[in-house]
Amino acid sequence: MLNRVILIGRLTADPELKYTPNGIAVANFTLAVDRARANQNGEREADFIPVVVWQKAAEASAQYLKKGKMAAVDGHLQIRSYENKEGQRVRVAEVVAENVRFLSPADHNGSGGNGQVSQNRQPQPSYSGGTSGHGGGGYSSPNPFSDPFGDGRPVDLDSDDLPF
Known part of the structure; x- marks a missing residue:
C-alpha cells in the first residue's frame, strides 16, 4: 500500500508552533495549492490543505516559513476524527509532513530561505519515511535518497498568482 503526498504551494498564514x-x-500551517486546470470561467482555483509538522522540522518551519512563502511538503495523508465542544463527531484530513523544503528566497532579516528539514536525524538530503509512530516505509524511486522535488532550484512565482 502507498500513502504519499507531495505538495508545492504558498502558506496562507504563519505556522502555529505548539x-x-x-x-x-x-x-500547523495551511498551503494554498493551485489546481492544474482552470474552472469554467477560465480562473485558476486553489485548494487549501492543512499540514502538520513534528519535532525539529516543526521548529524550523515555524522559524523560517511565513505567510506567502512558498514551500514543498513531502508526507502522507492522515484522516482523523474528534468530538467538538457541541458533542459532534468531526473528521479532519491533513498532510503529515516528513520533509519540508523552503522554496522562497531568503529575506534580509534571515527568515525564509532555501533549505530542507525532515523528521529523520540523518544528514540531508535523505529520506527515512515514517513519523510519530506511523509505519516506516520505503520510497519507491530508484535512488531512495533522491530529492522528491526535482532540481532544488527555487520556483519563481509572482505574488499576483496567489489566491489570497
Missing part, C-alpha cells in the same frame, strides 16, 4: 505535554514540537 508543544505537546511531553515537550514534542508540532507546527
Whole structure:
C-alpha cells in the first residue's frame, strides 16, 4: 500500500508552533495549492490543505516559513476524527509532513530561505519515511535518497498568482 503526498504551494498564514505535554514540537500551517486546470470561467482555483509538522522540522518551519512563502511538503495523508465542544463527531484530513523544503528566497532579516528539514536525524538530503509512530516505509524511486522535488532550484512565482 502507498500513502504519499507531495505538495508545492504558498502558506496562507504563519505556522502555529505548539508543544505537546511531553515537550514534542508540532507546527500547523495551511498551503494554498493551485489546481492544474482552470474552472469554467477560465480562473485558476486553489485548494487549501492543512499540514502538520513534528519535532525539529516543526521548529524550523515555524522559524523560517511565513505567510506567502512558498514551500514543498513531502508526507502522507492522515484522516482523523474528534468530538467538538457541541458533542459532534468531526473528521479532519491533513498532510503529515516528513520533509519540508523552503522554496522562497531568503529575506534580509534571515527568515525564509532555501533549505530542507525532515523528521529523520540523518544528514540531508535523505529520506527515512515514517513519523510519530506511523509505519516506516520505503520510497519507491530508484535512488531512495533522491530529492522528491526535482532540481532544488527555487520556483519563481509572482505574488499576483496567489489566491489570497
